[in-house]
Amino acid sequence: QKEVEQDPGPLSVPEGAIVSLNCTYSNSAFQYFMWYRQYSRKGPELLMYTYSSGNKEDGRFTAQVDKSSKYISLFIRDSQPSDSATYLCAMSASGSARQLTFGSGTQLTVLP
Amino acid sequence: SAVISQKPSRDICQRGTSLTIQCQVDSQVTMMFWYRQQPGQSLTLIATANQGSEATYESGFVIDKFPISRPNLTFSTLTVSNMSPEDSSIYLCSVAQGYYGYTFGSGTRLTVV
Numbered sequence: 001q002k003e004v005e006q007d008p009g010p011l012s013v014p015e016g017a018i019v020s021l022n023c024t025y026s027n028s029a030f031q032y033f034m035w036y037r038q039y040s041r042k043g044p045e046l047l048m049y050t051y052s053s054g055n056k057e058d059g060r061f062t063a064q065v066d067k068s069s070k071y072i073s074l075f076i077r078d079s080q081p082s083d084s085a086t087y088l089c090a091m092s093a094s095g096s097a098r099q100l101t102f103g104s105g106t107q108l109t110v111l112p
Numbered sequence: 113s114a115v116i117s118q119k120p121s122r123d124i125c126q127r128g129t130s131l132t133i134q135c136q137v138d139s140q141v142t143m144m145f146w147y148r149q150q151p152g153q154s155l156t157l158i159a160t161a162n163q164g165s166e167a168t169y170e171s172g173f174v175i176d177k178f179p180i181s182r183p184n185l186t187f188s189t190l191t192v193s194n195m196s197p198e199d200s201s202i203y204l205c206s207v208a209q210g211y212y213g214y215t216f217g218s219g220t221r222l223t224v225v
């Protein structure tokens with residue numbers, strides 16, 4: 001079993017839809033949770049990060065962490081074609097890159 | 113956040129040869145990280161490059177296969193040596209951003225034939 005599981009998709013939604021992207025994990029020591037967006041032929045870019053449990057909102061994006069269920073989510077409201085990308089979750093116990101574990105990514109397409 | 117320039121962006125190489133990937137950062141950083149991203153798989157950390165010391169390799173990666181140089185605080189190279197088709201992947205360099213986020217270069221898409 002992988003330490004971090006992420007549905008690879010692909011996920012296709014119409015413009016304006018609410019998108020929910022999810023990851024589950026097995027390591028209860030994880031405290032730092034991140035979401036990265038990766039456009040085709042580009043490196044990942046940090047979208048959101050959260051420490052421990054709770055919600056964090058940034059514009060159209062909301063990150064949720066439920067440590068009791070070992071489950072994290074990224075919600076995108078009013079999705080736009082420019083949101084079409086692969087979304088990667090990442091998490092670690094310490095914040096150190098040497099302990100950063102990535103999901104395999106979910107490919108999202110927002111149709112105009 | 114830091115801006116990372118990575119070269120080459122892509123290459124097609126013959127098996128048995130080596131390719132050196134360059135990573136240039138627009139600010140001085142203590143640590144630089146090299147990742148591999150295989151199709152449909154998560155990013156895997158290859159090694160951490162510190163200026164003035166040997167790189168620290170993760171389990172499954174060895175210096176003979178992936179030698180790393182870090183001559184100064186803004187530059188690093190990763191060499192993929194004696195390549196085989198299994199080395200076909202995207203290679204990314206990264207630096208820390210803020211407290212625990214990371215900035216990535218655009219990656220080098222390597223195909224070994």
